[in-house]
Amino acid sequence: MALIEQVKSEIDEVLDLVDESQLDDVEPLLTKDKRIFVLGAGRSGLMARAFAMRLMHIGYTPFVIGETITPSVQADDVMVAVSGSGNTKSIVELAEKAKGNGATLIGVTSNKESKLAQLADKAIVVPGATKAGDGVKSIQLLSTLFDQTVHITLDVLCLKLSRRDHTSNAVAAHAHSNME
Template sequence: MTLIDEVVNEVSTVMSQVQPNQIEQAEKLITKDKRIFILGAGRSGLMAKGFAMRLMHIGYTVFVIGETITPSVQKGDVLVSVSGSGKTGSVLELTEKAKQDGVEIIAVTSNGASPLGKLGDATIVVPGATKGGDGIQSIQLLSTLFDQSVHLTLDVLCLQLSRRDHVSNDSAKATHSNME
């Protein structure tokens, strides 16, 4: 078996354990009349930014926490917080603050019983290995398996949203950057 085969098998194992009903619960919270905010640190944050871009492509008003043009988060908004361990201080602290302010939370973590997982109005458990040792173990370094699987999981969520909202590939392409 090649390393490629091993990595694909690991991702497939994790994805087979992601619960479709958890993605559906998150889908219910994301609507076009709400602003969507995205939060994550490190590589998990990069996966979250990719999700933000896809949401923009399918017509959502979306902001990434920490960017200079991000407005204040308000009651009625949705915050998508990504942390493999569910304990990342910067992610957890801001998610707690948003929750206290009446923001709906979508938590994405490898551990649904983690502090972040418990904050979610919808929680998506992606049980890939993290640097803290949570989740399905991996031959890959640190949280690579979690990050790969989060990318796929959030792309599935975007696909569900685009189908629900009747957004075609051509419509999404029209919002893609033309400054390349």
């Protein structure tokens, strides 16, 4: 089997295991009157940033933890923390801090038994392989399968939000950067 076919097969296997009702459970927590903070380290952090970007396109107010212009997390904010293992110390500590400040925590992880999943108000389990060995096994390096499937899963969540809010592609395109 060609490598592309193997990778597609792995992605399909993981996405078949994602419980879409978890996205439906998270959807009411994400509203345009809330500030949404995203958090992740390494490639998981890049997936979190991609999610924040798409949220901005569909009219939300996202911030990326660690950026210089990111304000403090307060009560009534929402934090979306992404960690394949769900046990990355820096992510868990900041998630705990956000909860301590009164934020609602959404954990996105491959490991439903992880510290992040247990701490979260709502969890989205994306069981792709991680460098810690969690999830569906993969021929790909480290956490590539988790990262790929988290990207798709969070894009599906944005699609659900855009449909709920009646946000058209034209409206999203208007918010897209024009400084390219």
